[in-house]
Amino acid sequence: MIKVLVVDDDFMVAKVHSGYVARVPGFEVVAAAHTGAEAIRAVDELRPDLVLLDIYLPDIDGLSVLRELRAHPTADPDVIMITAARDLDAVRGALRGGALHYLIKPFSFEALRDQLEGFRALHSKLSELPGDAPAAQQDIDRLFGARVRRTALPKGLTTETSEVVERVLREATEAGGDLSASECAEASALSRVSARKYLEHFTDTGRAEVRLRYGGTGRPERRYRWIG
Incomplete structure (x- = not known):
């Protein structure tokens, strides 16, 4: 462990x-x-x-x-x-x-x-x-390669849909706003679950940021902005 x-x-x-x-x-x-x-x-x-x-x-x-x-x-x-x-x-x-x-x-x-x-x-x-024993160059390459941050699309996500969600999020950000997963889903004709997967991927890879909006009851809403 x-x-x-x-x-x-x-x-x-x-x-x-x-x-x-x-x-x-x-x-x-x-x-x-x-x-x-x-x-x-x-x-x-x-x-x-x-x-x-x-x-x-x-x-x-x-x-x-x-x-x-x-x-x-x-x-x-x-x-x-x-x-x-x-x-x-x-x-x-x-x-x-x-x-x-x-x-x-x-x-x-x-x-x-x-x-x-x-x-x-x-x-x-x-x-x-x-x-x-001394490390061989290929061993060193493997070690340092393991530290590279993964930015490829996770399994189940497609490039075409990623580009659609990115465009929607960029437009909202350039207009001075942000988007929830539900709002992004409506604008991109996706399900809320699918939209959130792409938004979270952008956040995980440093291309979007998320902040929490607290309401009166329930869980806080996650709001996304494009940062490139």
């Missing part, structure tokens, strides 16, 4: 993300931390393989935690940032700190599952290499 530490200042968000992880075979959440200090201590004590790390923490920010983990003499887990921070300085800091990926909240279960499965493939490839 791949051990995961979830770090988020919001207890409910940490619980949701832990639930996401638990749904992916081969992964287990060993703890949830809600401050930077708790995260560093948990890494030292539990030695997780992977840390899902928020940036906005009440004591020290997640990028400082990332740098601290990289300087740790013994425990050095891989890290995926999970955060609402969108500024380029934060993204650069994550890249320079060696984060495997950067997921902007709120994200779907499918988006996190995709990254976990990619990490599992990378973890498996590393374990297959002989520890006492």
Whole structure:
């Protein structure tokens, strides 16, 4: 099992993300931390393989935690940032700190599952290499290739329909607005379920962003904007 530490200042968000992880075979959440200090201590004590790390923490920010983990003499887990921070300085800091990926909240279960499965493939490839022999170039190419973000259409989605949904979403964004899955479905002559699959794919691959609109009752509505 791949051990995961979830770090988020919001207890409910940490619980949701832990639930996401638990749904992916081969992964287990060993703890949830809600401050930077708790995260560093948990890494030292539990030695997780992977840390899902928020940036906005009440004591020290997640990028400082990332740098601290990289300087740790013994425990050095891989890290995926999970955060609402969108500024380029934060993204650069994550890249320079060696984060495997950067997921902007709120994200779907499918988006996190995709990254976990990619990490599992990378973890498996590393374990297959002989520890006492030099790595061949093809082995290195396979390892770094496993880190490339997947942007191809998932199974069941088509290029033609993707272009229709993209056009509808672009037009709404250029007009200064955003769209729900239901509104996109009506404009593109699709079912709501189908429209949402394409919208979530655009969000997962960084071409659209989603925000939550809270109403009086029920679950918040997801609103999408094209960002290219």
